Amino acid sequence: MRRKRSHIGCWRLLGAVALGLAAGCASDLSNDADVNKEVVIAMPTDAPAPTEVVRAVWFPYANGFKATDQSLVHVTGVLALAGDKLWFMAWNDHEHHYDMLHVIDFIQADKVGVDHFGTAAMLVVQSGNDSFDSFQFMGKGQFASDPRETEQLYQAIQALRAKSPAPAQ
Numbered sequence: 001m002r003r004k005r006s007h008i009g010c011w012r013l014l015g016a017v018a019l020g021l022a023a024g025c026a027s028d029l030s031n032d033a034d035v036n037k038e039v040v041i042a043m044p045t046d047a048p049a050p051t052e053v054v055r056a057v058w059f060p061y062a063n064g065f066k067a068t069d070q071s072l073v074h075v076t077g078v079l080a081l082a083g084d085k086l087w088f089m090a091w092n093d094h095e096h097h098y099d100m101l102h103v104i105d106f107i108q109a110d111k112v113g114v115d116h117f118g119t120a121a122m123l124v125v126q127s128g129n130d131s132f133d134s135f136q137f138m139g140k141g142q143f144a145s146d147p148r149e150t151e152q153l154y155q156a157i158q159a160l161r162a163k164s165p166a167p168a169q
Contacts, residue, residue, distance in 0.1 A: 027137040027146040029053045029078060039080050039089065042098035048083035052156060054149055056135045058088050058102065063132040064115030064124045075101060079135050081156060084164060086125070088135070104133060106157050107164050114154050120145035123154055 029035045030053050039053055056079040062068045077090035078098070084107040089098035104125050106112055111126040115134070122145070123135045137146040137153070 027055045027139050027149045028152075029055060035078065038091075038098050039078060039087075042089050042100050043080070043082065043087060047085075047087070050080035050082040050087070052081040052153055054079050054137045054146075054153060055139070056088065056137050059122075059134040059136070060102070061132055062134040063126070064113075064122055064134055065117040065120070066115075067132070068134065076138075077101065079137075079153075081153060084160060086135075086157075102133065107161055112154065112157050112161065114150055116147070119147060121147035121150035123150055 030051070032053075036050065036053060039050055043050070056077060058075045058077065058079070059068050060073055060075075062074075068074070075088075075090050077088055080087040080089070084105060086104045086106055087100065088102040088104075089100045091097075092099045104127065106125060109125050109127050110130075111124075113124050113126075115122045115124050120136070123137070125133045125135075127133070137149045138144070139146055
């Protein structure tokens with residue numbers, strides 16, 4: 001009898017963990033007031049307010065999934081869409097604020113796309129100097145890619161690019 005109770009307790013614990021992970025799957029942090037406050041503090045004072053903030057992993061110099069192993073570094077943080085730029089920042093645990101790590105002018109970018117690998121998706125930006133930046137949006141549990149949010153942010157970027165085409169060179 002005692003052993004049966006311990007198994008029930010184990011199943012309850014596993015169920016609670018699964019529910020917690022499922023509840024925290026959304027990578028969109030746009031409605032999280034605390035995160036947004038910290039993101040705005042990290043941005044320049046003249047930057048527009050972010051319209052989207054998502055949890056992301058940044059793969060510098062990687063052209064999608066096929067090149068993530070070539071990226072010597074990957075960083076977990078948040079990606080904010082504000083005006084005509086993408087702002088990537090990582091949380092500084094020691095100082096308790098976001099550090100701005102990378103800014104991309106996606107209007108000037110040569111190409112913005114989405115790379116797929118199975119059910120996972122990654123936003124890929126190719127800048128004018130032929131460098132690449134890839135971002136994989138992650139749920140709060142950071143166990144799975146968020147392809148729906150990737151597609152939504154990609155569509156928002158494409159709409160902004162259509163309104164403000166890059167100047168001819």
